[in-house]
Amino acid sequence: MASTQEIQAGLAEILEEVAGVTPADATPEKSFTEDLDVDSLSMVEIATAVEDKFGVAIPDDQLANIKTVGDAISFIESNQG
Amino acid sequence: MSPSTTDVVVTGLGATTPLGGDVAGTWDALLAGRSGVSRITEEWVQEFPAQLVARLATDPAEQIDRVRARRLDRSQQVAVVAAEQAWAESGVAGSGVAPERIAVVFGTGIGGALTLLGQDDVLEQKGPKRVSPFTIPMLMPNGPAAAVGLAVGAKGGVHAPVSACASGAEAIRWGLDLLRFDRADVVLVGGAEACVHPLPMAGFAAMRAMSTRNDEPERASRPFDKGRDGFVLGEGAAALVLERADSAAARGARVHARLAGAGATADGYDLVAPHPEGEGAGRAIAAALRDAGLSPTDIGHVNAHATSTPVGDTAEAAAIRSSLGEHVLVTATKSQTGHLLGAAGALESVFTILALREQVVPATANLDDPDDDAAVQALDIVRREPRKAQLTAAVNDSFGFGGHNIALVFTTA
Numbered sequence: 001m002a003s004t005q006e007i008q009a010g011l012a013e014i015l016e017e018v019a020g021v022t023p024a025d026a027t028p029e030k031s032f033t034e035d036l037d038v039d040s041l042s043m044v045e046i047a048t049a050v051e052d053k054f055g056v057a058i059p060d061d062q063l064a065n066i067k068t069v070g071d072a073i074s075f076i077e078s079n080q081g
Numbered sequence: 082m083s084p085s086t087t088d089v090v091v092t093g094l095g096a097t098t099p100l101g102g103d104v105a106g107t108w109d110a111l112l113a114g115r116s117g118v119s120r121i122t123e124e125w126v127q128e129f130p131a132q133l134v135a136r137l138a139t140d141p142a143e144q145i146d147r148v149r150a151r152r153l154d155r156s157q158q159v160a161v162v163a164a165e166q167a168w169a170e171s172g173v174a175g176s177g178v179a180p181e182r183i184a185v186v187f188g189t190g191i192g193g194a195l196t197l198l199g200q201d202d203v204l205e206q207k208g209p210k211r212v213s214p215f216t217i218p219m220l221m222p223n224g225p226a227a228a229v230g231l232a233v234g235a236k237g238g239v240h241a242p243v244s245a246c247a248s249g250a251e252a253i254r255w256g257l258d259l260l261r262f263d264r265a266d267v268v269l270v271g272g273a274e275a276c277v278h279p280l281p282m283a284g285f286a287a288m289r290a291m292s293t294r295n296d297e298p299e300r301a302s303r304p305f306d307k308g309r310d311g312f313v314l315g316e317g318a319a320a321l322v323l324e325r326a327d328s329a330a331a332r333g334a335r336v337h338a339r340l341a342g343a344g345a346t347a348d349g350y351d352l353v354a355p356h357p358e359g360e361g362a363g364r365a366i367a368a369a370l371r372d373a374g375l376s377p378t379d380i381g382h383v384n385a386h387a388t389s390t391p392v393g394d395t396a397e398a399a400a401i402r403s404s405l406g407e408h409v410l411v412t413a414t415k416s417q418t419g420h421l422l423g424a425a426g427a428l429e430s431v432f433t434i435l436a437l438r439e440q441v442v443p444a445t446a447n448l449d450d451p452d453d454d455a456a457v458q459a460l461d462i463v464r465r466e467p468r469k470a471q472l473t474a475a476v477n478d479s480f481g482f483g484g485h486n487i488a489l490v491f492t493t494a
Binding site: 018019020041042044045048 | 146147148210211213214215218
């Protein structure tokens with residue numbers, strides 16, 4: 001089980017690789033589309049990378065509800081293991 | 082202003098090729114007689130009859146931002162690299178041209194083949210959920226045009242002609258028409274190709290279209306030579322900025338040359354084999370001359386399509402001879418660049434323009450022993466070293482599988 005901090009750090013790594021987001025900018029309150037300029041296709045890539053890293057699959061209907069980095073952290077936290 | 086009297090000029094050039102990462106490097110290498118051809122060393126090539134390739138001198142993924150590059154197929158990457166060079170040189174950005182008056186026409190022969198084939202591997206090995214969400218925008222043949230359009234903020238229409246190895250030249254002709262019909266004030270045109278992969282290599286080899294001179298890579302592409310045995314697959318892109326002469330002059334732009342006319346025909350003969358006498362090709366050249374208001378004696382130079390295939394080169398020689406005569410200085414630059422397919426017409430137009438601007442015709446490499454064909458023998462094909470010449474007008478030929486023929490006429494600025 002990854003801790004909240006580990007999840008945030010892992011997510012930041014993914015965001016940097018997929019979308020060029022500076023890791024320090026990947027904080028919980030940030031909106032993927034509004035603040036980090038992550039488009040819908042990149043969100044699909046991020047979901048795949050999350051599954052690889054944390055073993056947590058994000059169904060499409062859930063992906064649509066993940067608006068912020070914090071939403072993603074919460075989803076991973078409550079669905080891992 | 083009637084369409085045919087609109088004066089169209091070239092104000093920007095860009096290229097990334099097997100000879101260099103930009104126009105200047107490519108041109109210098111061309112005049113120096115260097116070859117972009119090498120033998121493939123990857124293991125997959127062992128069973129292949131044709132093992133030669135003309136790879137890019139500079140990896141495009143290193144010329145553009147990493148995150149941007151990973152969302153672009155290699156064919157789009159080279160398009161963007163060449164287009165941004167041409168765009169920067171033209172100085173259009175910041176000159177006040179409205180985005181709605183900027184158009185893009187960028188062709189490709191095959192499009193995002195590396196993405197298509199690479200993602201098919203992903204599908205086979207890992208299943209449909211692992212296929213990239215960028216697969217479609219990266220494989221679509223309008224992908225290079227679309228990526229270029231986004232790169233320069235063009236909102237006046239983005240178009241993608243697809244006519245195999247004539248695509249790059251077709252894009253230039255299309256750009257000319259857009260300006261003549263006042264659909265745009267500036268058109269960024271060009272061609273891109275990047276499909277070095279086992280499948281296209283196997284397909285072209287199965288057609289017996291590729292050179293198998295594997296032990297002599299630099300001598301394999303030898304247009305018009307008796308010993309030619311096929312083309313060498315190349316990758317790269319070239320781009321040109323076209324605009325009306327009056328608006329270019331108004332903003333003080335540097336003019337490389339004029340695009341005076343274009344001709345397009347179809348062979349109506351065979352899906353892949355050229356008409357043996359180059360009938361359609363000759364008609365395209367004649368049409369381009371009429372369009373430019375010039376006569377055969379005005380033309381001093383032809384950059385031939387000549388790919389180094391046995392049938393194609395002699396058909397083109399016949400077409401040049403019948404449409405222009407025997408006085409023109411002919412060159413076949415694929416002898417050094419390899420065949421860039423959908424980018425060939427754009428790159429060779431850049432070479433044609435530079436020949437006019439610099440008053441020098443590059444040599445056809447490897448033309449040691451010209452074919453016995455009567456037309457090849459009759460033509461003045463520049464070989465061994467570049468030839469200085471007084472040129473005022475020149476033609477670039479491009480032909481594509483499907484019987485597509487495009488001829489473009491450029492004149493000095």
